[in-house]
Amino acid sequence: MKPGSVCIVGAAETTELGKIPDLSQIQLHADAAFNALADAGLTPADIDGVATAGESPTGVAHYLGITPTWVDGTSVGGCSFMLHVRHAAAAINEGLCSTVLITHGESGRSRVGRGGFSRPAASFAGQFEAPFGVMGAPSTFTIPVLRYMSTYGVTEEQLATVAVVQREWAAKNPRASHRDPISVADVLDSQMIAYPFRKLMCCLVTDGGGALVLTAAERANDFPQRPVWILGTGESVETPLVSQMEDFTSSKAFRVSGARAFEEAGISHADVDHLMIYDAFAHLPLYGLEDLGFVGKGEAAGFIEERNTAEGGSLPLNTNGGGLSYMHSGMYGMYALQESVRQMRGTAAAQIKDAAVSVAHGVGGMFAAAGTIVLSNERG
Amino acid sequence: MAEPRRPLPRPTPETQHFWDGTREHELRLQRCDACDKVYFPPRPFCPGCASREVSVFKASGRGILYSYVINHRAAPGFEPPYSIAVVELDEGPRMMTNIVGTPQTPEALQLDMPVEVVFEPVGDEITLPLFRPTGAPS
Numbered sequence: 340m341k342p343g344s345v346c347i348v349g350a351a352e353t354t355e356l357g358k359i360p361d362l363s364q365i366q367l368h369a370d371a372a373f374n375a376l377a378d379a380g381l382t383p384a385d386i387d388g389v390a391t392a393g394e395s396p397t398g399v400a401h402y403l404g405i406t407p408t409w410v411d412g413t414s415v416g417g418c419s420f421m422l423h424v425r426h427a428a429a430a431i432n433e434g435l436c437s438t439v440l441i442t443h444g445e446s447g448r449s450r451v452g453r454g455g456f457s458r459p460a461a462s463f464a465g466q467f468e469a470p471f472g473v474m475g476a477p478s479t480f481t482i483p484v485l486r487y488m489s490t491y492g493v494t495e496e497q498l499a500t501v502a503v504v505q506r507e508w509a510a511k512n513p514r515a516s517h518r519d520p521i522s523v524a525d526v527l528d529s530q531m532i533a534y535p536f537r538k539l540m541c542c543l544v545t546d547g548g549g550a551l552v553l554t555a556a557e558r559a560n561d562f563p564q565r566p567v568w569i570l571g572t573g574e575s576v577e578t579p580l581v582s583q584m585e586d587f588t589s590s591k592a593f594r595v596s597g598a599r600a601f602e603e604a605g606i607s608h609a610d611v612d613h614l615m616i617y618d619a620f621a622h623l624p625l626y627g628l629e630d631l632g633f634v635g636k637g638e639a640a641g642f643i644e645e646r647n648t649a650e651g652g653s654l655p656l657n658t659n660g661g662g663l664s665y666m667h668s669g670m671y672g673m674y675a676l677q678e679s680v681r682q683m684r685g686t687a688a689a690q691i692k693d694a695a696v697s698v699a700h701g702v703g704g705m706f707a708a709a710g711t712i713v714l715s716n717e718r719g
Numbered sequence: 720m721a722e723p724r725r726p727l728p729r730p731t732p733e734t735q736h737f738w739d740g741t742r743e744h745e746l747r748l749q750r751c752d753a754c755d756k757v758y759f760p761p762r763p764f765c766p767g768c769a770s771r772e773v774s775v776f777k778a779s780g781r782g783i784l785y786s787y788v789i790n791h792r793a794a795p796g797f798e799p800p801y802s803i804a805v806v807e808l809d810e811g812p813r814m815m816t817n818i819v820g821t822p823q824t825p826e827a828l829q830l831d832m833p834v835e836v837v838f839e840p841v842g843d844e845i846t847l848p849l850f851r852p853t854g855a856p857s
Binding site: 458459460461463465466467468469470471472473474477478479481482483484485486489530531532533534535536580581582583587 | 728760788789796797814817
């Protein structure tokens with residue numbers, strides 16, 4: 340993709356976040372979609388490309404009354420929306436469609452109108468992981484971490500510090516689920532979920548959604564909002580089984596996706612003013628900072644401990660509070676993109692002064708997939 | 720009323736040899752005849768070089784504790800707290816399992832400690848490969 344050839348002209352989350360028992364999952368998609376369309380001054384009739392995960396693109400297109408010439412239902416977990424942005428950029432540039440709507444909506448907490456999470460018994464997961472008692476992400480996504488901590492001498496206090504710093508960002512955000520400050524002691528005293536992970540090191544479970552509208556750069560000034568340009572994109576997958584990660588201290592998918600996005604954007608790490616790393620658990624920012632190349636192997640815990648990712652630091656990270664404190668409905672990637680867009684537009688609750696380049700990086704599954712988007716408020 | 724059981728694997732044609740092996744108290748792996756790579760999970764081709772010439776062999780059953788969590792939440796067929804571990808076999812591949820025959824505590828579960836396979840029948844069809852610290856009583 341040619342940097343700056345595609346831009347985001349509409350972006351919004353659902354009207355409410357957190358506990359939304361009166362909207363089904365598909366209606367959360369629609370609520371976010373209508374908000375994003377209004378943000379762009381558009382209606383569903385203006386959309387000719389649809390991408391979504393969690394619901395089928397057929398379902399979303401039908402529900403909203405859209406007849407698309409391009410659809411994408413890539414569903415690789417929470418980073419799917421980064422992949423949708425990447426795929427949408429390629430589709431727009433190829434002329435497959437002109438105006439793309441990407442939707443997310445998830446009744447993660449209230450569970451209204453959503454299917455269960457099934458692992459067929461004959462799948463690799465059903466044969467080689469499920470029989471050993473994994474119960475969702477808290478007892479699966481966390482399995483590599485003791486090896487990472489042992490390899491680099493990372494302590495439980497440092498893991499807890501990730502959550503503490505993100506709660507500081509959430510305190511500035513009226514839409515965050517949890518805003519009261521927490522200390523390292525609070526985190527280490529919270530309920531043990533799956534040693535070494537305690538409750539405050541784990542993501543929230545909430546309801547909500549978000550949507551984006553993308554078009555070609557030529558139309559950027561036809562819309563009410565300041566356009567946010569896509570400078571670079573990346574994606575990759577590794578394995579559906581966390582036990583089969585090649586390296587328990589690093590995500591191969593992160594490295595491949597991140598490298599591609601930086602190369603495409605033609606930026607260096609020093610150019611990045613703002614960073615979002617999907618934080619389903621407190622270790623994700625550690626792996627992300629290292630695998631994206633912001634710090635060396637094993638240096639992320641110290642980097643965060645020294646407050647480089649906190650307010651006033653050199654690399655503001657997860658400035659909405661993240662999956663740990665802002666919201667997390669099961670798939671979080673869309674909210675990372677939303678905060679990056681807000682920061683680029685200058686409308687974030689915890690706005691970073693003069694931020695011009697943001698990187699939104701997401702994980703899918705248990706280190707199974709990754710997507711990375713480089714955004715800017717300058718066409719580049 | 721019967722207690723909820725842990726989810727059971729359903730063997731496929733490509734994994735049948737593995738589950739036949741565990742039922743006979745053998746941990747079976749595959750080795751590529753062309754490039755010597757030992758790999759897991761089972762496939763009828765080498766994931767390293769794509770050769771179709773692969774052989775099943777009986778592994779030693781020995782390995783080390785590579786990483787784990789201790790789950791404190793209930794799961795069907797499990798009594799918390801219980802370990803969910805990844806063992807790195809002497810032959811190279813890693814696999815998920817539970818560590819048994821030892822307290823389910825961080826003190827008892829030391830990374831890199833040697834472990835050996837034990838076989839746990841869970842019905843007529845399936846026997847699961849679990850691991851215990853080497854030298855622990857059965």
